[in-house]
Amino acid sequence: MARNGVFSRRKWLEKSEGFDLSLSDSHEAHVLAVDDSLVDRKVIERLLKISSCKVTAVDSGRRALQFLGLDEEKSSVTFDGLKVDLIITDYCMPGMTGYELLKKIKESSTFREIPVVIMSSENILARIHRCLEEGAEDFIVKPVKLSDVKRLKDCMLGQDRMESEDRGINKRKSCETSDILSSSPSTSPPSSR
Amino acid sequence: MEGVLQLQRQLIDYTTSLYNEGFLDDQFTQLQQLQDESNPDFVVEVVSLFFEDSERLLNELSKALDQQSVDFKKVDAHVHQLKGSSSSIGAQRVQRICIAFRNYCEEKNIEGCLKSLQQVKNEYSLVKNKLESLFKLQQQLSAACGSIPME
Numbered sequence: 001m002a003r004n005g006v007f008s009r010r011k012w013l014e015k016s017e018g019f020d021l022s023l024s025d026s027h028e029a030h031v032l033a034v035d036d037s038l039v040d041r042k043v044i045e046r047l048l049k050i051s052s053c054k055v056t057a058v059d060s061g062r063r064a065l066q067f068l069g070l071d072e073e074k075s076s077v078t079f080d081g082l083k084v085d086l087i088i089t090d091y092c093m094p095g096m097t098g099y100e101l102l103k104k105i106k107e108s109s110t111f112r113e114i115p116v117v118i119m120s121s122e123n124i125l126a127r128i129h130r131c132l133e134e135g136a137e138d139f140i141v142k143p144v145k146l147s148d149v150k151r152l153k154d155c156m157l158g159q160d161r162m163e164s165e166d167r168g169i170n171k172r173k174s175c176e177t178s179d180i181l182s183s184s185p186s187t188s189p190p191s192s193r
Numbered sequence: 194m195e196g197v198l199q200l201q202r203q204l205i206d207y208t209t210s211l212y213n214e215g216f217l218d219d220q221f222t223q224l225q226q227l228q229d230e231s232n233p234d235f236v237v238e239v240v241s242l243f244f245e246d247s248e249r250l251l252n253e254l255s256k257a258l259d260q261q262s263v264d265f266k267k268v269d270a271h272v273h274q275l276k277g278s279s280s281s282i283g284a285q286r287v288q289r290i291c292i293a294f295r296n297y298c299e300e301k302n303i304e305g306c307l308k309s310l311q312q313v314k315n316e317y318s319l320v321k322n323k324l325e326s327l328f329k330l331q332q333q334l335s336a337a338c339g340s341i342p343m344e
Contacts, residue, residue: 039242039278046227046235092273121277143220143281146227 030054034064034089034101035119040142044088044119047149056084061096061104064089070108084114086152088140091120091127099131106135117152119144197341200334207330216320221283240324243282247317250275254310258303268306269298275313286316 041057048055065071091098115137128139140148211217228235276291290313297305
């Protein structure tokens with residue numbers, strides 16, 4: 001019953017095109033995208049640009065921290081003019097995982113307020129929960145689509161969150177497809193936020 | 194005028210067959226939707242990156258499975274990457290073989306891995322040819338359209 005409402009709402013969201021994620025007329029959102037895959041970086045960059053975002057794409061957690069000026073080993077110049085409004089990162093990366101990057105960002109007093117979104121090709125419930133518990137704003141199951149990027153508007157505008165029903169459902173939807181829940185489709189995991 | 198219509202029909206039929214035969218899935222459609230006048234070559238660019246990346250990975254996989262003592266973790270890591278990139282461009286058949294391939298890695302089943310490697314090489318080769326043909330048709334169509342005088 002609630003599910004019917006959810007699906008039709010998602011359809012409505014998916015119908016809207018040319019979604020504009022800019023924060024205001026003058027300020028485009030700046031997104032830091034982290035992914036070790038060249039193909040995925042190209043796709044996420046395009047998805048974000050078509051949604052009116054400025055994008056900086058890096059290939060590792062280490063480079064992401066360097067960009068932010070958080071890397072302990074390398075003192076780098078902070079880019080004052082280029083505030084980051086959202087960080088979107090792959091989970092599985094060699095060296096530092098997306099989860100480890102998430103933790104480092106949430107430990108930083110300067111950057112902990114920046115919403116972090118995790119992407120993963122693997123729909124593992126425990127992984128999703130762990131990321132959300134650690135403070136991730138959202139979890140996207142790859143391959144990333146335009147409708148996923150649209151859902152991120154909320155994070156960056158920092159406005160009233162979408163009705164918790166909707167957000168819960170977005171996360172539950174990805175959870176529902178996982179094997180663990182396949183035997184009991186009517187149950188959904190407790191929201192951890 | 195006739196040439197253009199024929200080419201359009203050819204393109205539509207060819208594209209449809211690629212979806213029907215499972216070579217491409219919805220993610221490829223997503224990529225096409227990201228292409229516009231400001232980024233007219235987006236799909237070709239992403240697919241080219243996929244070709245380069247896959248060829249590198251297939252080489253690495255051949256080497257890794259040729260070792261005396263196979264490092265299954267390393268093999269799995271490469272297959273994981275290939276699975277990811279094929280999924281991102283909608284190369285469904287390649288992605289599916291990768292899933293089976295990873296299972297063999299987990300089981301440390303060398304024969305299964307070798308079989309999967311052969312299958313993934315075949316599927317990759319097929320989808321590469323198909324996509325190249327698709328792009329060629331698209332080019333022919335745009336050239337034909339371009340040669341029609343406006344007004």
